[in-house]
Amino acid sequence: MGRIDTIVFDLGGVLVDWNPEYVYKTIFDKEEDMHWFFQNITTGDWNEEQDAGRSLAEGTALLVKQFPEHEANIRAFYGRWEEMLGGPIQETVDILHHLKYKTDYRLYALTNWSAETFPIALKRYDFLHWFEGIVVSGDEKTRKPFLPIYQTLLSRFNIDPATAVYTDDNVRNLHPAQELGLHTIHFQSPEQFKKDLLALGVDL
Missing domain, CATH: 3.40.50.1000 (HAD superfamily/HAD-like)
Structure with missing residues (x-):
């Protein structure tokens, strides 16, 4: 060698x-609800598309269209992204x-x-x-x-x-x-x- x-x-x-839980623990009262949200809405695969060049606006709009009932919590992902930096x-x-x-x-x-x-x-x-x-x-x-x-x-x-x-x-x-x-x-x-x-x- x-x-x-x-x-x-x-x-x-x-x-x-970096951890999105820093934001979402202030949004969800129950940890199981937060983890459900990560597993089903703002998934790792979704976030990685923004890492690979998709704009934050496009990625956010895509999820809001799919899950309009979760719009506020979806927008928090990048709207409060800086708070995820520990x-x-x-x-x-x-x-x-x-x-x-x-x-x-x-x-x-x-x-x-x-x-x-x-x-x-x-x-x-x-x-x-x-x-x-x-x-x-x-x-x-x-x-x-x-x-x-x-x-x-x-x-x-x-x-x-x-x-x-x-x-x-x-x-x-x-x-x-x-x-x-x-x-x-x-x-x-x-x-x-x-x-x-x-x-x-x-x-x-």
Whole structure:
């Protein structure tokens, strides 16, 4: 194995705590009603279409047309989206800070994120400016786990997969990276992430 020289981060769930429950726990009295809403109305599949480039207005209008009785709660998803940002996952930010300022690793990010909401995160979190480059699914009109977005990352930034590692909290998103030859880490906690980086020979 060649020396790791590039580390690619997912953002949500790795560096940024994002959770729609922060909003919907203030809307629904019962957790089971909130989870029903996520499973049947504002589903993960629906949200990922906005991550892949569909406009927030179009995605919202589509659901309102399908479920007019839930209009107010549907509109809250993007109307109150900023409240879903819980803050940085500080221990991972600390690892990123060390890599940025104490080592010579190349640092990139690959994220499923709407092009319309990502500027909010860029403004809020200074550490998002520590990367040499970020591939945002909404800008690319595709998303993880589809292979083209990983190929875009590698080609745009001239990354050699044999000397790069990619971390993501969603195992599904690791498989295409592995297919392209990247080392991968399933992010479960900052402590485990650090341990797995050390196992790959990364200087921490």
